[in-house]
Amino acid sequence: MAEARSRQIIIAGAGIAGLTAALAFAVRGYPVRVFERAQRLDEVGAGLQLSPNATRILDRLGVLPGLRHTAVRPDAVVMRDASSLAELGRVPLGAAAEWRWKAPYLTCHRADLQGALLAHVAREPGIQLATGATVRDVSPHPLGLTVSIETAGRISQTSGTMLVAADGVWSDLRRLVSDAKSRFSGQVAWRRTVRAESVAGRSLAQIGVGGAVTAFLAPGLHLITYPVRAGSALNIVAITTGKAMDQTWSGAMDGKILRQAMKNAAPTLQGLAQDDGEWTAWPIHTVAPDARWTTPGGVALIGDAAHAMTPYAAQGAAMAIEDGETLAGHVLSRPDSLAAALAAWEKERRQRIDRVARRGSLNRFTWHAAGPVAAARNFILRVRKPERLATGLDWLYGWTPPALKL
Numbered sequence: 001m002a003e004a005r006s007r008q009i010i011i012a013g014a015g016i017a018g019l020t021a022a023l024a025f026a027v028r029g030y031p032v033r034v035f036e037r038a039q040r041l042d043e044v045g046a047g048l049q050l051s052p053n054a055t056r057i058l059d060r061l062g063v064l065p066g067l068r069h070t071a072v073r074p075d076a077v078v079m080r081d082a083s084s085l086a087e088l089g090r091v092p093l094g095a096a097a098e099w100r101w102k103a104p105y106l107t108c109h110r111a112d113l114q115g116a117l118l119a120h121v122a123r124e125p126g127i128q129l130a131t132g133a134t135v136r137d138v139s140p141h142p143l144g145l146t147v148s149i150e151t152a153g154r155i156s157q158t159s160g161t162m163l164v165a166a167d168g169v170w171s172d173l174r175r176l177v178s179d180a181k182s183r184f185s186g187q188v189a190w191r192r193t194v195r196a197e198s199v200a201g202r203s204l205a206q207i208g209v210g211g212a213v214t215a216f217l218a219p220g221l222h223l224i225t226y227p228v229r230a231g232s233a234l235n236i237v238a239i240t241t242g243k244a245m246d247q248t249w250s251g252a253m254d255g256k257i258l259r260q261a262m263k264n265a266a267p268t269l270q271g272l273a274q275d276d277g278e279w280t281a282w283p284i285h286t287v288a289p290d291a292r293w294t295t296p297g298g299v300a301l302i303g304d305a306a307h308a309m310t311p312y313a314a315q316g317a318a319m320a321i322e323d324g325e326t327l328a329g330h331v332l333s334r335p336d337s338l339a340a341a342l343a344a345w346e347k348e349r350r351q352r353i354d355r356v357a358r359r360g361s362l363n364r365f366t367w368h369a370a371g372p373v374a375a376a377r378n379f380i381l382r383v384r385k386p387e388r389l390a391t392g393l394d395w396l397y398g399w400t401p402p403a404l405k406l
């Protein structure tokens with residue numbers, strides 16, 4: 001009798017995409033092994049926005065309760081002019097978002113989200129997680145795939161039905177699927193987290209950022225701030241043009257670039273830019289979403305490995321979460337053909353990712369605009385009612401995973 005194809009799912013990367021995928025497969029009854037290159041999952045990173053399309057999935061996977069005590073539910077997204085600080089427009093969040101999109105809009109520290117996912121993974125008997133383990137290669141065998149893993153300089157192998165490559169924007173495993181490369185976008189995210197009680201935190205409170213996501217817009221720059229860590233800290237991210245640098249989430253870059261970009265901003269915002277040593281720089285890389293994400297033999301790229309995008313729509317983590325959930329649903333729905341399941345998943349995801357990426361490009365164009373384009377943007381934001389601005393986001397935040405079997 002022929003041996004049954006293994007049902008084991010092998011995942012490379014314990015970031016947001018890999019951990020969500022692990023849980024999504026496990027709740028559907030698949031045994032899962034996750035291999036993470038880092039020895040320890042440290043507190044690297046800063047804030048993330050989690051829109052309702054993502055929190056809906058986290059709730060379904062049982063992760064949301066573990067996140068709620070550290071995450072913040074902001075009242076609104078408020079757009080302001082970086083120079084005059086005048087409010088240009090707002091999208092109501094808080095209870096209004098939860099009512100409208102049937103799930104909360106949250107802000108959190110990336111480490112808190114990863115921690116909540118990890119806590120859930122640890123409780124799931126069907127998932128084994130190994131750290132300090134780098135997935136190196138994959139080869140086909142008659143009943144699935146054999147994956148090579150390097151741990152402390154030694155190579156071992158494990159086999160399974162498929163490899164989910166969730167190894168991030170600087171993915172090495174992408175080469176198993178396509179020859180696409182990540183590229184520096186020309187933009188740098190300057191990041192800083194301040195305590196709400198610090199001088200910087202209090203100066204931001206004085207200009208009324210309060211419990212909202214506030215985006216300060218200026219030609220060639222935007223600066224976003226929102227509360228994290230149960231409101232005890234504020235995440236601040238400024239996006240400017242910048243120089244290519246090492247592939248890192250927290251590098252150093254000449255603070256003059258930030259100060260120059262903020263030279264026409266209001267004094268409070270300029271003041272933030274003076275504290276040179278407090279900022280870390282993250283060179284934003286993207287992956288053109290037109291290359292393949294799956295192979296018929298059973299490799300699927302998800303999250304940033306597949307389609308890293310600029311953060312203008314604040315959807316990087318949300319798309320990773322959507323990917324993990326929908327991939328598991330598709331694989332379960334076609335037990336007769338993994339190749340067909342992966343092809344159907346890729347087709348469905350491509351439409352959504354393309355639309356989100358287009359929205360990000362539009363935001364970049366309008367948020368960083370100068371002159372007449374900025375004037376037209378400000379006029380539209382001023383005359384459009386907040387509810388109307390929310391309606392324009394229904395397709396994004398109201399999205400629900402297509403009805404797939406649990």
Ligand SMILES: Cc1cc2nc3c(=O)[nH]c(=O)nc-3n(C[C@H](O)[C@H](O)[C@H](O)COP(=O)(O)OP(=O)(O)OC[C@H]3O[C@@H](n4cnc5c(N)ncnc54)[C@H](O)[C@@H]3O)c2cc1C
Pocket residue numbers: 012013014015016017018035036037038044045046047048049110133134135136166167168169171172173249302303304305311316317318320
């Ligand atoms: C350290 C870090 C800090 C970040 N900080 C922020 C932030 O502050 N704000 C923000 O918006 N986004 C941040 N991001 C990016 C954000 O997490 C992603 O854009 C989004 O969540 C998509 O996640 P992902 O799981 O696809 O990739 P990632 O979150 O990048 O996770 C990829 C994981 O794969 C692991 N890995 C890589 N290669 C291998 C391999 N061969 N084998 C096994 N494991 C491998 C990496 O160590 C990493 O843990 C950060 C990412 C990282 C890794």
